[in-house]
Amino acid sequence: MDNSTVQAHEPLLNPSGPEGLAFNVTPIDFANSPLAEDYSSFFAMTIDNMLTPEECAKLRSAAGDDWQILSKGNSFRECQNILVFSPEWASALYGRIVTHLPEEVKALRKGDQLADIIVGPSHLKASMGARKTVWRIKEANERLSFLRYQQGHHFKPHCDALYARPGKDERSFLTCQIYLNDAPRDVNTETSGGGETRFWTSQVGKRQKSPEHEIGEEKETPFLDVEPKLGRALVFQQRVLWHSGQEVKHGEKFTVRLDLMFERHFERL
Template sequence: MDSTKCQDHEPSTKLLNPEGPTATIRPIDFTRSPLADDYSSFFAMTIDNLLTPDECARLQAAAGDNWQTLSKGNAFRECQNILVFSPEWASALYDRIVGHLPEEVKALRKGDRLAEIVVGPSHLKASVGARKTVWRIKEANDRLSFLRYQPGHHFKPHCDALYARPGKDERSFLTCQIYLNDAPLSADGKSDGGETRFWTSQVGKRQKPPAMECEPAEEKEAPFLDIKPKMGRALVFQQRMLWHSGQEVKRGEKFTVRLDLMFERHFEKLQPNS
């Protein structure tokens, strides 16, 4: 179990500038990728320049240097992390992120195609009379995971688990991964690893439920789509059934911070033609 906690963290007002940089939004269109057969309607996007280089440096420095080694299941995952539990940091990052998300993913309603894919049928079943389920984005979980990948470190293909807050009707449906430095490049300009790689679906190929974190499947010759680490870039993607890995870092270091974006369940009356 991860247990590192940063006790004396800086106020978020010192970490992020009041006015953020001009960001560039790019939806990931899986229909134009090698993964079209599996993920044509799945949600993922990148936000370039979510953070400035100075903000990335301040955030990383403020997290401290008490790195803990993570090693799971026969080298399934190897990296280092620092956990910071801070509602203030989470709120500041969430405020920067949420304005860049499309409206269709901020309120996931029963009957909507995107909701069926991101939330899943089991979380859309409940209703109160004529009022149907809608999951509304609320905030970022205050558990921030800072990650450092050094040469040889990696995270094999898996699906992120949906986090449920105890005693509350809240779930995480989106992961936000913010890259705090650029991917290292070799002398010939080629990548030295560290990409976040989306893999073809492993549903039907493994016995474990796809909505939970799963063991890796065979990677050989499987289709994939890479997202390269870039300082200040955020990668936001659905947790349910979207297989991905952290590719092995071959040289240098990769720094990221990971957040769960939380949704709260409400019930609303649907329009007659909904």
């Protein structure tokens, strides 16, 4: 285990949340956005006030300060991270998240349009006679990735990989990104200091014009931004949904990322 990895076992959060916490759930309506052509029926949503400011500070503090540089090929990704392996923390966060997910996302059945989009045909093929595949949400992966983006840090457009647990019929189909501070601001002008999670038009089957013309660098490329907000959770499908972490221009951005795991069942439909 390298020194960027933390094992955490103590309870940290109440899964049901503190009394009086006013959650605000907002589906992201891609059908009425600049990305409608590619993502009309895709799934993403935000949950505001999922964590209190005190809980965000507690999470940041509990993760420690042993930040490690995380960099991928030719500045594709630049940030710092701490990995925390904690079933207890993951379970508490999952308890907050799953309450607000729509029912049609919790059980993804073969033949449903949303299942085809989120899961993909290859993971819906298997059946057992009259019983057909259904993927049921189970829990959050115990691997929590705490991320710190400082000035100049970014994560260029990509799609999240589906995580498969070894030896188990489980896959991650949803990412949850929880913002642990507000979007950084320019202290002089109060304009955004960057750090948005930006959804981009799909690059499936498309070729870039040249290496220097990457997605997002052309003004004509459609996009949709989600701004970091203290205590906000962004939940979105991992499969073929292109997104980036925009460059932080002022201040810092703190988040914690986790995968939502699904288990395959066979049910008579």
